[in-house]
Amino acid sequence: MNNDFERYxxxxxxxQKRDALLWSLLLVTLYLGAGHIAEFDLHTIWxxxxxxxxxxxxxxxxxxxSLLFADGRTEGxxxxxGYRLPIQLPLIWETLQLALAATLLSVMVATVLAFLAAGNTHTPASLRYAIRTLVAFLRTMPELAWAVMFVMAFGIGAIPGFLALALHSTGSLTKLFYEAIETSSDKPVRGLAAAGASKLQRMRFAYWPQVKPIFLSYSFMRMEVNFRSSTILGLVGAGGIGQELMTNIKLDRYDQVSITLLLIIVVVSLLDTFSGHLRRWVVEGKQA
Structure with a gap:
């Protein structure tokens, strides 16, 4: 019997070794082929x-x-x-507001759409597939592409950035949310259905308690992503600190490029730390 087990x-x-080798060769072939088509050249990069x-x-x-703490008229x-800090700090604050507003709106819309798009909430198939197609389109379009179109429609400012972030976030969060709903246990649902609960009551008291921590976790993560994205959207005139960064790059104001990047890095680091603590406190019940 031991010989049979050893043979098996x-x-x-x-x-497993053969499959690993075949998949590795396939991936290497695809990588080299894609690099050749895209004219990727390691020598040029080097x-x-x-x-x-x-x-x-x-x-x-x-x-x-020796001049580190001198006044603003002294070079060095x-x-x-940091003579442009009075301009840059409000722009950082505007970028934070932009990301927060877009995240809040997208979370509310995505929560409703997710319950309608989930396969186990007994939504009509036509409505479910229509919502899934819509959100697939929303998340397929990059934020930058949305921002360019909205800048052409509404002009330079925060509105194009807000709309671009909100639409893309809605598409991404809806998919994450309805997948979380579909993986939830159906035992509480069957129990409430046997007790005569309505469809809305089953969603509220059976599905929501299971998926709430996941929804909150994804929402906090999306807030971080939206702040990073909003700094990029400013490059096309969609408001925020990214617009200041693009202006400094175009005008070759190298010192202001560095302080703008430093501000972005500091705020992103603080936001990551804060949202991480807040997520653990809300989702896991641990003190930050």
Whole structure:
């Protein structure tokens, strides 16, 4: 019997090795083929990489220790480097508001759409597939593409950025939400149905308690993603700190490029830390 088990084990092990090798060869072939079609050239990247670091060195501000705390008219001081902070800080605040407003709206809309799109909530098939097709289209279009179209329609400002983030977030969150609903247990649903509960009551008291922690976790994660995306949307005139970054890049104001990037990095780090603590507190019940 031990010999039979050993033979079977060796067969399974050999099959796994063969499958792993075949899949690896397939992935390498696809990677090389895609790189050839996209004209991806490692040699060009290797030769051009020093230029990227040259640009980064250009953005490093010129600071002098002896003049570090001098007034804003003295070159080499911190005040001289951050002379545009009164403009940039409100733009950072605008970017945060943009991300928060878009996230709140998309979470509310996605929650409703998710319960209608889930396969186990007994929604009519035509409505379910219509919602799934709509949200697939919303998330297929990148935020940047939405922002460009809305900038052309509404002009430069925060409204195009808000609409772009809200639409893409709604598409992404709806898919995540209805998949979470579909993986929830149906035992509480059957119990409430046997007790005569309505469809709305089954959603409220059977599905919602199971998926609420997942919904909250995805929502906090999307808030972080939206802030990062909103900094990029500013590059096409959709408001926020990204617009300031693009202006500094175009005007070759290297010192202001560096302080704008530093502000973005600091705020993203703080937001990640805060949202992580808040998510653990809300979802897991742990003190931040």
């Amino acid at each position: 084990y060796q067969q399974i092990k050999g099959r 030769e051009s990489l020093p230029h990227f670091f040259d640009y980064l060195l250009e953005t490093v501000p010129v600071l002098h220790w 001081s911190l005040a001289y480097w």
